[in-house]
Amino acid sequence: MAEEFELDQEILVEFIKETLEELDGLDPKFIALEKNPKDMEVLNAIFRTMHSIKGSSAFFNLNHIRNFAHKLEFLLDDLRKGARTATKDIINVLLRGKDRLDHMLNRLASGDMEVTHTPDEAALLKQVENILASKEEAAKEIKPHQVFLEIDKLRLDLATDGLIDKEPVERLLEQIERLREAVLGPEARPSGEAAPPLGKMLIQQGLISEEDVEEALTKQKKLGEILVEEGKVTPEAVERAASDQRQQAREIAEAKKKKEPTPIAGLKKTMRIEEEKIDSFMDVVGELIINAEVFNYLQKKLEGGMDIEKSVMEFKNANVDFSELIFNLQKGLAEVRKVSIKGIFQKLPRMVRDLAEAIGKKADIEIRGEDLLLDKSLFEQLESPLNHIIRNAVDHGLEAPDVRQAAGKNPMGRVEVIAEETKGEFVIRIRDDGKGMDAAKLRAKAVEKGVITAAQADTMPDKEAYKLIFAPGFSTAEKVTDVSGRGVGMDVVMTTLKENKGKVDISTTLGKGTEFTLSLPLSNTLITISGLVVAVGKEKYIVPMEWIRESIHPSRQQVSSVKTKGEIVQIRDHIYPLIRLHEVFGVTPKHKHPWNSVVMVIDREGLQCCLMVDEIIEETQVVLKDLGKMFHHIPGILGGAILGDGNVGLVVNIEGLLRTDARSYADH
Amino acid sequence: MARVLIIDDSGFQRSVIRMMLQKDGHETIEAPTGTEGIAAARTKSPQVILLDLLMPDMTGVEVLKTLRAENNTTPVVVVTADIQETTRKECMNLGAVGFVNKPVKGDNLAHLLKLVKLYSA
Known part of the structure; x- marks a missing residue:
């Protein structure tokens, strides 16, 4: 028995996934059908989907889904046979029917095994049944207001095509309005829509403002207040009833919480990947295995202390290969993640x-x-x-x-x-x-x-x-x-x-x-950055290369303090505001004065400054890692990266840093 | 046991039938379209073909016609929900050996397994 159950569970998951996917694809088909009600290819595709949902749901005795899909299938079959046209009303019903099916599937996915319809599902089903029953009737009986609704639709079409202001058309429409009044009475509105609420009409006539309506609405009395004023009940009775009402609402909410079903296992986030894409990985992995062998061989050679110089060369080559393979792997993975x-x-x-x-x-x-x-x-x-x-x-x-x-x-x-x-x-x-x-x-x-x-x-x-x-x-x-x-x-x-x-x-x-x-x-998940690793105190940071124009050891004379601008560095005939990276990140530097440190000149996209660090360690390629939401609000940090020595370094966000520092704009 | 080709556009339906057949000790091949089904019928030499009728690229009847036109005589069992009498006759004239109703469970499943056993012997 247990085995049977697992089997069922597995195919149930498959059923849910497949059906949800099929339903997802239906909307554009319905819209296409609305535009071209005679498109048999679209009609057949929709019919097939509904037919397959009906058949598959029957396997699990999911009668609510089966019945629903079956009725919609009937309706679609009528359309297919030409016994009925896909009017806007029918498309509306089909669209809503698809939504209901989607709900039923999602209920099922959340573990709700109840095979009954919710009231709105039942109502829609009834509506479908009514349409199906109205087969001959629709053709025979002429309902004047229906005819005028169709005329109104035509009028909009005429307007869309710019044909409405042609004189004979105008006169024709006038005559139709006279006919409408004669048949339906003077209160029939040309648009066929319900009248707007009182407030809206008064606003349209310019008698009151929107605020007036809002204010009036807040002044509307509650039922209880009116009943008390009219002496029908006592204020205490109203308060008791209101308190009971709140209590009941709480109980219902809690009961709902307790009954919360457990979602069906196996419906985890998944994605489909073409086999070909995966196969291309195997090639790279194969080369990596060879690469690993080279490293093994080199390790043995180095342990033996033989040919150090030659081994270092070989090591370098192997390392280049390794980087390239990793890069390909990274690129391939980013490709696979795309949908x-x-x-x-x-x-x-x-x-x-x-x-x-x-x-x-x-x-x-x-x-x-x-x-x-x-x-x-x-x-x-x-x-x-x-x-x-x-x-x-x-x-x-x-x-x-x-x-x-x-x-x-x-x-x-x-x-x-x-x-x-x-x-x-x-x-x-x-x-x-x-x-x-x-x-x-x-x-x-x-x-x-x-x-x-x-x-x-x-x-x-x-x-x-x-x-x-x-x-x-x-x-x-x-x-x-x-x-x-x-x-x-x-x-x-x-x-x-x-x-x-x-x-x-x-x-x-x-x-x-x-x-x-x-x-x-693009490639948001894996961004590689080339940059300089710099030391400030005991910390290491990575400054993206693209921002750095040059690095200098300034002389004491190049650095000065200006009242309005703070510290500045003069390089040739240019003045740059000085930003001390240790101050930005609150660390203790090795050198206190710029003339003992290294200063990196930043000059790009109208942003200029001199960035003071203790020393430049090396040039590097790192993969930018998102440090999580907490760091998104720190303007000076782009993310983190693992450095060559295994430590984590912060990648400096030059743009964020400078845009929040008013001084760097100063000269522009 | 038998090597069975399942031609059905629904992955779910294929899974159901695959699991049941494998439990009964059969080997299965799957094709999600009529075109792939015909290709598999040519190259993988199945002993029995299970054929769905409603598929996006071509109907099951068209698949049957194509196979018969190339003198492929592999026994074909039509597996479908509510088949019309005219279609049933058309399939029989094209040499379909049996019909199984969906959902494939209970009596329908027993019938399917019996047919597979019968025509693979």
């Missing part, structure tokens, strides 16, 4: 579609570069910031269709997402053709929210002002609407990028649109 960004990008069309629909906008998304590869951990971290910016672009960037039309734009908004690799960087651009950002407004709002002071706002360049939208606490709107919200704000973008040494740039034109550029350094 296609399609995994993120294929979810975007659905997200944009759902969001645009929820807020009454029209948006089209174009994606380029989805075949690029990216390191897996970077990939995982990138998803949330990317989603945030795109949601933001649709929610705040794109205008409503009528506003766009009034501005002479295509009512259909456009979002482009482009991934590319340039100069050792991975870049994702998110471009929208919306209303653009207003730096002055952003500054004013940031001051109002207390994100920056008025003085800071005055000197802040536009390019920095745009980035205010990433500041924590800047945007509250996002947390209220459930559109861009989901508990985290735009500040997640900045945090994630900073943690990965990436950056974000924003360029925007009022009325034309905004472009976000996210850039991340």
Whole structure:
């Protein structure tokens, strides 16, 4: 029995993984189907997936999944046979059905073996059943409001294609409105949507402001207060009931915690790797084994004390080979860790579609570069910031269709997402053709929210002002609407990028649109740095070579103290601020005076200084190691590295060091 | 025992069948597409072929037709969920020796193992 169980467990894991993967691939297919309802290839692919989920779930008697997939399969079969067309409503049901299946699978993965539907799953299933039952009815009976809804959709299409202002079209639409009023009554709204809430209408009519509404909402009384005022219950009774209510809420929460099922083992983070990639490693490993043999042979030779000079030469050669092999191994491993960004990008069309629909906008998304590869951990971290910016672009960037039309734009908004690799960087651009950002407004709002002071706002360049939208606490709107919200704000973008040494740039034109550029350094997991190992007191640091122009022993006359600038070093006709590395890191130096020490001249990207250290030990190649989150906030440290002698050295972040030291800017 | 070729695009389904067959002492070869299945049928000389009908690159019926057109007479058992009567007839005309319903467990599994034993003898 036990063996059977293990067997089941193993294939259950396989089932969950495979099904989740298949579901992941469905969204873009649904969207494609919506655009082209007659695409048989897409329809067949979706049908096959649903069919296979149905079949596989039956193996484990997972009847809730099986029934659900079965009903969706029926619906898809109708579409395949042409008995029904894939309208927006049907696509909506299919999309939500896929989401529900995803939930069921995830419940299963978390160890929940219950084979029943949640209320919303049951409701959706009912909806599917209703659609299936409405086979003939739909064709026969004409429902006037349905017809007008279709007309409204056509109207939007006409607007999209710029055909709406043609005179005969206009007149036709007028006549249709008259017909609508006659059939549905005068209160039928042309858009066919529900009327907006009272507060919103009053704001639109310019009678009150948004703040007025918010204030009024906070003044709304609670049920208990009203009942007490009207003398229906005593205040004590309300308080008792409220206290009971809190107690019950706690108990429910606790009971839920206790019942927490254990996740199914074996569903660990995994990645698929092509066999070919792994095979290439074997070659390198084979050469390493030979290399190790050479070292063995040399060790014996050296122990015998023979031919020292020749052995040293041989040793050097073996060492070069070794470094090269290690480098290849490192490069290969970085390659293996890469995954296609399609995994993120294929979810975007659905997200944009759902969001645009929820807020009454029209948006089209174009994606380029989805075949690029990216390191897996970077990939995982990138998803949330990317989603945030795109949601933001649709929610705040794109205008409503009528506003766009009034501005002479295509009512259909456009979002482009482009991934590319340039100069050792991975870049994702998110471009929208919306209303653009207003730096002055952003500054004013940031001051109002207390994100920056008025003085800071005055000197802040536009390019920095745009980035205010990433500041924590800047945007509250996002947390209220459930559109861009989901508990985290735009500040997640900045945090994630900073943690990965990436950056974000924003360029925007009022009325034309905004472009976000996210850039991340490539090969983030293994960065090799060539640098100088320097000693300061008992400590060793690595200074990246690219920053060092020269190293000198300054004379006493070259060093002086200037009141406003502190210590400076004059080299030829140039003056550099002096930074004592021992002061930066709080260690005791061997030499107190610059004229006894070594000074490294830094001059790059407009950043200049002289960096004082005790001595330069050697030139080295090291692999940069991330020291963890605690060190991310120390501006002077890039990371750690294992030195040739086995000790750990800190790699100095020159840029971070100088940008926080105002003096190094002084002369520019 | 027998060398069995499993042609099915679902890795999960292949695993299920593979485990059951191996437990019964058979050797298995797997192909995730119809094209790879045909290639394996040509080169790996299986004694029995288990064939799924719904696959992305080509249908099981097409796989059967291709094999028969090259005079490959390896016994083929169709393994699928709810097969239509017309398809069943088409498969039988193409010389399929048996049909097994998914899920492959219980009676269905017993039927499959019986068929494999019968046609590999």
